Amino acid sequence: MTLKARYARDAIIQIVMVLLTALVVIPLFIIIGYVVINGISALNMDFFTQELGSPARAMRGRPTGLVHSITGTIVIDLVALVMAVPFGIATGIMMSEYQEHPLSPVARLMTSTLNGMPAVLMGLLAYGLVVKNTGGFSALAGSVALAFVMIPIIARTTESVLRVTPWGLREAGLSLGIPRWKVTTSLVLPAARAGVVTGILIAFARAAGEAAPLLLTSFGNNYFSLDMTRPMDTLPQRLYSLAISPYKQWHAMGWGGAIILLLFVMITFLVGRLVIRRMERQMEQ
Amino acid sequence: MVETNNLLPARYRGPGDRVFKTVIVLFSSVIILLAIGTALVIYLEARPTFRAFGYWNFLTETTWDPVAAVHGALPFIIGTLLTSFAALALAVVPALGVAIFTTEYAPWWIAQIINYTVDLLAAIPSVVIGLWGIFNFAPMMRERFYTPIYNWAYEDAEWLVPIIGAPSTYNFVTATIILALMIVPYTVALSRDAIGQVPREQREAAWALGATRWEVMRKAVLPYARTGIVAGILLSLARALGETMAVAMLIGNSNRVPFTLFGPAATMPSVIINEFREAVETLHYSSIMAVGFYLFIVTISINLLASYVQQKLSITKGGL
Numbered sequence: 358m359t360l361k362a363r364y365a366r367d368a369i370i371q372i373v374m375v376l377l378t379a380l381v382v383i384p385l386f387i388i389i390g391y392v393v394i395n396g397i398s399a400l401n402m403d404f405f406t407q408e409l410g411s412p413a414r415a416m417r418g419r420p421t422g423l424v425h426s427i428t429g430t431i432v433i434d435l436v437a438l439v440m441a442v443p444f445g446i447a448t449g450i451m452m453s454e455y456q457e458h459p460l461s462p463v464a465r466l467m468t469s470t471l472n473g474m475p476a477v478l479m480g481l482l483a484y485g486l487v488v489k490n491t492g493g494f495s496a497l498a499g500s501v502a503l504a505f506v507m508i509p510i511i512a513r514t515t516e517s518v519l520r521v522t523p524w525g526l527r528e529a530g531l532s533l534g535i536p537r538w539k540v541t542t543s544l545v546l547p548a549a550r551a552g553v554v555t556g557i558l559i560a561f562a563r564a565a566g567e568a569a570p571l572l573l574t575s576f577g578n579n580y581f582s583l584d585m586t587r588p589m590d591t592l593p594q595r596l597y598s599l600a601i602s603p604y605k606q607w608h609a610m611g612w613g614g615a616i617i618l619l620l621f622v623m624i625t626f627l628v629g630r631l632v633i634r635r636m637e638r639q640m641e642q
Numbered sequence: 643m644v645e646t647n648n649l650l651p652a653r654y655r656g657p658g659d660r661v662f663k664t665v666i667v668l669f670s671s672v673i674i675l676l677a678i679g680t681a682l683v684i685y686l687e688a689r690p691t692f693r694a695f696g697y698w699n700f701l702t703e704t705t706w707d708p709v710a711a712v713h714g715a716l717p718f719i720i721g722t723l724l725t726s727f728a729a730l731a732l733a734v735v736p737a738l739g740v741a742i743f744t745t746e747y748a749p750w751w752i753a754q755i756i757n758y759t760v761d762l763l764a765a766i767p768s769v770v771i772g773l774w775g776i777f778n779f780a781p782m783m784r785e786r787f788y789t790p791i792y793n794w795a796y797e798d799a800e801w802l803v804p805i806i807g808a809p810s811t812y813n814f815v816t817a818t819i820i821l822a823l824m825i826v827p828y829t830v831a832l833s834r835d836a837i838g839q840v841p842r843e844q845r846e847a848a849w850a851l852g853a854t855r856w857e858v859m860r861k862a863v864l865p866y867a868r869t870g871i872v873a874g875i876l877l878s879l880a881r882a883l884g885e886t887m888a889v890a891m892l893i894g895n896s897n898r899v900p901f902t903l904f905g906p907a908a909t910m911p912s913v914i915i916n917e918f919r920e921a922v923e924t925l926h927y928s929s930i931m932a933v934g935f936y937l938f939i940v941t942i943s944i945n946l947l948a949s950y951v952q953q954k955l956s957i958t959k960g961g962l
Contacts, residue, residue, distance in 0.1 A: 377740060
């Protein structure tokens, strides 16, 4: 092959790479474009102040909205977060700070497998554990299912940010005679604080977009409710129900819900990525 | 890894350390219980089905008819495997293209933008993509592609008709394309990591021999990153097998095999979502749990295989 031919092949391959990249990136803008255009026109005051009610309510043009889904999402996700954080962080500490412990490799293996596990299985688990034993679908069961989704995510990000904090920090603390647990809680964790918080945020955003486990646990509710022992509505699960419903008005509302969910999830995700990348760069120096 | 424990004198193993360690061990064993509990609970809930049909017969039975109380998982297993492997086939080449382009060809600021965009694509909730699919993508595909292709086949290539089937709005091909779109970000991120881990010297040696960019990539970088890329592809496959909402919304839900390309089908996660809330009969409920149990087995095996590949087959034996 002549030099010229090799250069030509290199140029052709570069064009192919650009085209392939465009093929992957363009759909994202198409999806976001559709969601934004259709979503914004569906948003109004009623959307944020009214509950959904029966289909007839929307058909007759009476005001309906998704306020109950928004509050439900916030309540269920926050309760899930409170349940998941201690376990997630403890597992992260175990995997990074107690690597000599026999459970450490087991925990790492379980974390990575659970991270690859479909969330719908967590829904089945929460159904078998909570819904079946408490006698009905409830917001609490939804929180438990989402906590199952969050724990491995928090554990993994905590582990990775703890690992990039310099070993010198621990060695300095230990050489001063500080007990190991104090080194972990007052030197390593504070140094990695931004990263740990970000990991929690990312887990929150991921779980906030999950519909599958909630369909099997918190079930959904057309009306406003803050009772953890009864079915409660959430945005992702409501989006699914609206999208497969036969009513035109509900479809429009689905777009409105989609833009809110998308904005929330994407902003959290972007902030999280930015903080983590900055942290990694800081630690490398 | 620094072994600190053996270096510590006794006074560093005081009560505080013991208490803290106990708490950490207790809390982190929850994640181990979680993995085991998932398998156990789903298995226990699925037991009536296994008792009624047997482990193997449930897998190979093609009828899924809740009314007649006959349940077989084969349609969903076929649907899951076909959609996942087809989506993987669609996704791998573009994903590698993005990974190679961003690591080797693009200026760093363009690479940065592309990386963020691809990561964003991964962040879009499945149900939002499903919504877009229901209202925009699926009707558009049917109008522009499925119907014309079907009409053409009906006139000129009649042997194709039984394969592609009558075009319905929600079908196998639509679900597969959306599935490919959803796993691409994972394949990109994982192969990007694998390519990024190739040492600089490896590239520089190839450059010094006068290789072009593509030759550096093809002969020095890709062989080195191969195991990482294979593990990444396996993890993407696990994602595809478990992807639930978008597929459940777009595949059309037909329990009958054989599927056609333009006709409705079903996957293991999609049948769980679509039938779970309507399952009042014990056998129907436990059969859905049984489908979940097999889904668990399949995804956990692929995940374990991926970490095995990453650890054992890597040139660097896991530690770089």
